[in-house]
Amino acid sequence: MKTSFYKMHGLGNDFVVMDERAGRLDLTPARIAALSDRQRGIGCDQFVVLRPACREGADVFVRFFNADGSESGACGNASRCVAALIGRERGIATPVLQTRAGLLESEIAADGTISVDMGPPALGWRDIPLAREVDTLHLPLWGDPAAASMGNPHATVFLEADDATDPRRQGPVMEHDPLFPERANIGFAQVRARDAMRLRVWERGAGLTLACGSGACAAVVNGVRRGLVDRTCAVEMDGGVLSVTWREADGHVLMRGPATLSFEGSVALDTYPR
Numbered sequence: 077m078k079t080s081f082y083k084m085h086g087l088g089n090d091f092v093v094m095d096e097r098a099g100r101l102d103l104t105p106a107r108i109a110a111l112s113d114r115q116r117g118i119g120c121d122q123f124v125v126l127r128p129a130c131r132e133g134a135d136v137f138v139r140f141f142n143a144d145g146s147e148s149g150a151c152g153n154a155s156r157c158v159a160a161l162i163g164r165e166r167g168i169a170t171p172v173l174q175t176r177a178g179l180l181e182s183e184i185a186a187d188g189t190i191s192v193d194m195g196p197p198a199l200g201w202r203d204i205p206l207a208r209e210v211d212t213l214h215l216p217l218w219g220d221p222a223a224a225s226m227g228n229p230h231a232t233v234f235l236e237a238d239d240a241t242d243p244r245r246q247g248p249v250m251e252h253d254p255l256f257p258e259r260a261n262i263g264f265a266q267v268r269a270r271d272a273m274r275l276r277v278w279e280r281g282a283g284l285t286l287a288c289g290s291g292a293c294a295a296v297v298n299g300v301r302r303g304l305v306d307r308t309c310a311v312e313m314d315g316g317v318l319s320v321t322w323r324e325a326d327g328h329v330l331m332r333g334p335a336t337l338s339f340e341g342s343v344a345l346d347t348y349p350r
């Protein structure tokens with residue numbers, strides 16, 4: 077018995093999307109990690125599961141899992157991909173996604189780009205979360221990072237323009253620092269202008285990805301808090317550019333960018349370890 081899936085990406089941050097709205101699939105963290113494996117499975121940065129919405133006004137309930145099987149409360153690039161799927165399925169331009177981080181409103185523009193309201197950031201040490209009370213604008217860690225949660229923990233290091241720090245070396249060390257009881261996504265940002273930055277993200281449970289939507293949102297929030305960028309900023313990552321606005325009126329963070337369906341496929345779940 078085969079199970080169908082969508083293979084999608086947002087600026088190269090790629091996903092396998094499976095649909096549990098018609099009934100639960102036999103997905104365990106170990107099987108999600110096996111399916112996410114790029115040699116032995118389908119391969120993806122994050123694995124996305126659709127379920128029936130259970131909150132008024134939502135079109136779908138979405139859960140996000142990293143390639144290591146761990147669950148994340150937020151995934152910006154995947155949220156745009158799910159919005160595109162639901163928009164096409166329902167013939168609507170403003171799908172609402174229910175996630176563990178809350179209800180996310182989205183809008184599909186005529187040019188196919190999608191904006192998602194990622195909600196307000198959480199900036200208190202308990203909300204990130206951190207293991208102890210520290211100033212979340214200046215964590216006592218290498219690179220003096222700032223921390224913010226978009227429903228998932230992010231620490232952003234602001235590097236000098238010529239800094240050659242390799243996220244693949246520094247990222248895993250910081251991801252697992254005991255200051256982050258739930259680990260963290262580590263962003264390495266270089267401000268180019270008041271409305272532009274370069275960003276690479278070592279992602280919790282996935283490693284260095286081509287783009288990270290929630291990481292871009294956290295980097296702009298932390299950049300504004302540090303007085304380094306304005307509230308609307310283009311975030312250039314290896315896979316492309318997202319437009320992020322930390323809206324002053326309600327404190328919500330809006331992220332706009334593309335969503336791409338690479339292919340549809342099917343897989344025999346029971347051939348993968350549980």
Ligand SMILES: N[C@H](CCC[C@H](N)C(=O)O)C(=O)O
Pocket residue numbers: 089121122142147148149150151152153154228229261279280281282285287288289290291
């Ligand atoms: N790629 C995702 C981030 C996933 C975050 C995940 N790595 C975690 O928080 O554990 C994004 O576009 O926001």
